[in-house]
Amino acid sequence: MTKREKLERALNHQAGPVPFDIGGTSVTGIHVSMVEKLRDYYGLEKRKVKMCEPLQLLGYIEDDLKEAMGIDVTNVWNPNTMFGFQNVGEKEWRTPWGQEILVPENFVTTTSQKGDIYIYAEGDTSFPPAGHLPSGGYFFDTISRGHDFDEDNPRLEDNLEEFGEISEQDLEYIRIRTQQAGESGYGVIGSFGGTAIGDIAMVPGGMLKAPKGLRDITEWYMATLANQDYLHQIFSAQVDIALKNLEKIKEAAGDTVQAAFVCGTDFGTQNGPFCSNEVFRELYMPYYKKINNWIHSHTKWKTFKHSCGSIMPMIPDLIESGFDILNPVQWTAENMDPAQLKKEFGKDLVFWGGGVNTQKTFPFGKPAEVREEVLKMCDIFSKDGGFVFNAIHNIQALTPVENLAALIEAVKEFNS
Template sequence: MNSRERVLTALSYEEPDMVPIDFGAMRSTGIMAMAYNGLKAYLGINRGETRVYDLFQMLADPELEIIDRMEGDVVQLHRLKPALGIKITAWKEWHLPDGSLCKVPQDFNPIEYEPGSYEVWDGDLCARMPRGALYFDMVHFPLQHAQSVEEVQRYLKENPLELIGEEEFTWLQENSLRLYENTDKAILGAFGGNILEGGQFAFGWQKFMTDILANREMIEYFLDRLVENYLENLKRYIRAVQGHVHIIQMGDDLGTQTGLQISPQLYRQVIKPRQTQLYEYIHRHSQMLVFLHSCGSIYEIIPDLIEIGVNILNPVQTSAYGMDPVWLKRQFGKYLTFWGGGCDTQSVLPRARAEEIREHVRERMRIFAPGGGFVFTQIHNIQANVPPENTLALYEAAKEFRRYPLQP
């Protein structure tokens, strides 16, 4: 099988020739640019360039040579402006916090307000990287002081939610075709479609979590406008990529380490109906499978996610409460593809020895791979503190144990 066939077979809950592998094909299966530079140096690869496309998480866009070195089967179709409203059509040199070289989008112009501390402004202060930090944090929440539906209406009239315009439509059309024709990889299209997080990004986490109970009319009004925007963008997105993109990535971090961010009842009242509108639209108007990224302990609502059309779950945070991998596979493995769960990035990947990582990966393959419905990748991104030898050990182990029939 080629990579595309392998992924699509696994997503059909059948066993392909090998377990598919994802190395950096979306914003939660990626690798931080410092770790990526370290990995390339460890492999003795000094050609190419490290492009940082996610400016919040400082994620590298893996080069095809490195994806192939890790036997990756998936590539990402980016949005035109993945972070901070900045296009990724032109690049310039920049230095990461460890001093190593990368490239960032041409219009990314952070201000160094004191040595080692950066701010990004766009009329308002948007994001900040404090001294000693490795990432940019969002610091601007435009509706953080809103108290009524009328204030939200006024804000949205003055600041309409962004639609996919002609430039991005062409970008999506051309790049989806390029990836489809020039690689044999499955293509994962980044979309977004965040409902809970969309509200948190607009109002700020604390205000949103308070007002979803105390000022629910205002919150629901905003979420309805958000869904309307997403549906129009889905219409344009699907038209641009139809026939080329196999999987569409949606996001909504519903969980924490110990449980859901909101109660199951509140999720079912406020978030689920709006997710349903989006996922049903995708299934009605395209052949793409719905990939949902949701961190944390979400075991209580996995049946809800299956019901509303989620085909693929990521990152499968098995270290969170109730997310036991054996139980997840037994309960939901016939209905849901697990895209992740291949290595614990909290306690194993940063600190374990290579042989420990190998055995950990072997165990996860035994649990998740039988019967298909599994794409191997670590749980969320490879962070800056992961030694390159551990990253290599992770993917060498995945390659070793990925063949069907699985090793006992």
């Protein structure tokens, strides 16, 4: 069975080997430091790791490491990054922890006397920095810079500045990358952008030099109750743009892509949903339905929804919204028992994630404990298909490489 066939069977809820994803999306990725450690662990050729996502400093997994790990999934990403520059070109950059990595040509930073690092939208230092990597940290935080929002007289265009017609250059990038992905033999997931309704990672406008409008995270969350009319205007206009772009993206990507990352808006805290089902149905569901219905009517893609946290009460609404895939399956949150998730929703949703506890077992446990937990989660989630293995969210810096190796070998063991 090919890697592509493994993913296809899982997406169609057919029993078989569990496909393994690390690095396929911005929420199933791996920190650049861990890519280097893993290359050393497997005795592969020493190479500078290429960064593929600047906000979280995620690393690109090259084919020799994919083969050593047994990875089954590759990606087709939009070339534009969370800080507005394209993921093109290559130059060396020394991280605060001393690792030499390769970054895009417009990845531009400055360092304060305290050792804090600042990154700039589109690499333009004539504007205030868009992101902050604190001294001793391992990823950037987006800086809130929009402070001119007048809630009595909001301007819709201010919160639509980052959305627009996809360029021919970007479409050609997607076209080429899709062809390469198809020829690789891997299962393929696409992250094309433009469909992230209310994703808080994007609200501050880290990709913009001078964002305007409703950009403060606290004010945005308050607006989900106090200023829904404005958010409806934003979402409605955004979806209109997204559907026009999806028509062009479909022509470029075709059905080589098997799954599409639609949205990463988090709806859960550690203890429960952050909003009521009523708010979800009124404010978010209509727009998710439009996007998912278009994708299902015009493509063979399965639609991928990321939401961390305790979201058990919202899962039926996510299904009704048209999502096929749920990630990261955070069963460590309250009321998210993995066996119950599989029993209640396993026929309707593919669980893409949930493979190991990334808050406890993975970073702090022993390799034997990681192996045991991975095998247990594979056993629960893979019954009758509908499971793609990944950890609960990205693999973070400082994770013991022996634990990561134990995870990899446990997936291979389960599939043997």
